[in-house]
Amino acid sequence: MISPAKTELLGMDLKELETYLQSLGEPRFRANQIHAWIYRKAVSSFYEMSDLPKELRNQLDTAAQISIPRVLKQRVSADGTRKFLFEMTDKKKIETVVIPQSRDKDTRFSLCISTQVGCPLGCLFCATGQSGFQRSLQAYEMVGQVLGSRREMARKLKTEDELITNVVYMGMGEPMLNYDEMISSIHSLNDHKGINIGQRHITISTAGEAQGIIRLAEEDLQVTLAISLHAANDSLRDRLIPLNRKYPLKKLLEAVHYYTQHTNRRVTFEYILLDDVNMGAGDAQALIKLIKPLLANINLIPYNEVSGLEFKKPSAAKIRHFYHLLAEAGLNVTLREERGGDIEAACGQLSSKRER
Ligand code: SF4
Structure with a gap:
């Protein structure tokens, strides 16, 4: 029976x-x-x-x-970043990254969580996108990554303090393609009687799913929206992020405009720096034209190389030059400090396949 x-x-x-x-x-x-x-x-x-x-x-x-997932395997970077491989109840595996918020490795941490097993979007530079799509996670599986990580970190660091204070929906998968479960998980994380992570400490990162951005604008949430831009013209963006063919830059920017109008919240554009691909003077000019009229920051992320993929990390001099072009034009620009590149936990490097 x-x-x-x-x-x-x-x-x-x-x-x-x-x-x-x-x-x-x-x-x-x-x-x-x-x-x-x-x-x-x-x-x-x-x-x-x-x-x-x-x-x-x-x-x-x-x-x-109570399916708080087990850590099957973990790797620790020289900079204190940790990557957990979690197993779901159906044996599917996902990755979650714990990132120290300062150089003092034992203080507070941000958690980068996954929303899908694999990803259907297939961005050209991304290990997850190249590893295929299996299924979307349920809300409790997103919450479980936070609890499973908190439990593991408390055990490792021998403390009962709440060490994980920020959550970023930027791991494996496109959160907006799993919209209802993602929103439901945010309410669980935000519950002040429970996990109690403030909405302002939560970031949702999308590859540009414009419909989801419009829906998010209409939620009464104080979360931060981040958009992976990576190119300032449609022909290059079509190649790097195939979703751009469905939501080209004009449509994406209309959705961003709607979002900022509705919420009065600043958005963050993420821009991966790919050597000899998206870092020319023309790219900088197009980026400035596109972002300057918006209520937005731009965050530059030097690419973390993924074996088997064609892209290269730019030199420090090229990174500095591109940064200065944007900063001198008055953009609110930051250069993301590299974290976890040595354990393939950095942006675009997650792929549970290679961890099994
Ligand atoms: S970058 Fe994000 S949206 Fe694109 S394939 Fe990777 S996980 Fe999916």
């Missing part, structure tokens, strides 16, 4: 947990206890929930589950 599927409690808010516990004939306060165990202590075994009666622990273990 096939046993019935267990109810997934990860991702449930307090009200949903109350409804579930009531369906088992339990009082409401049990939901508070379980909520704290899951979201405050990242506990996934009912047997560790020491303030629950033994019979209830046994009953929950048979009927329910």
Whole structure:
């Protein structure tokens, strides 16, 4: 006989947990206890929930589950960046990156989470895009990356402090293609009784899915929007980011304009610096023309080479020159400090295939 599927409690808010516990004939306060165990202590075994009666622990273990993923493997960079390989309940694997926010490696961390297993967009410079697409993650699997990472970091650094304070939806996958689950996970992360990561500490990064940008503008959220631009003309962008054929720059910029008008929030354009591809004087001029009228920053990211892909990292002198062209034109430009390149955890390098 096939046993019935267990109810997934990860991702449930307090009200949903109350409804579930009531369906088992339990009082409401049990939901508070379980909520704290899951979201405050990242506990996934009912047997560790020491303030629950033994019979209830046994009953929950048979009927329910809390699928905080296990770290299958991890690599640590010389700069303190860590890459976790997580396994989902169906054995699919994803990567999550923990990035120290300062040179002091044991202070606070940003977490770069995945929204899909692989990615359907196939950006030319990206290891994930080249490794194919398997499925989208559910909201609880995004929340699980945060809890699984918090649990692992607390264990490693022997502390109960909340070390992960920022979350970036910039790992494997395109978040806007998994929109409803992504939004639902943001509400879970933001719950002040639970994980309690402020909306202003959350960034969503898209390759330019204009429809998702318009939808996000209409949410009442204080998150940061980042857009992977990487080219300032359609012919090059069509080649680097095939999604540009569906949403060319004109459409993308209309969506960005709508977003900034609606939210009055500044957007960040990410621009990967690819040697001899998108760093000429003409590229800088096109970029300035495109970005200057917008409420926006631009973040330059020197490319991290991926074996098997054609692109090269530019020299430090070329990077400086491009930066100065933009800065002198009055753009709000930053140069991203490189993190995790030595463990293939940097932008565009994630691909769980090579980690298996
Ligand atoms: S860069 Fe982002 S959107 Fe493009 S293929 Fe990689 S993961 Fe997907």
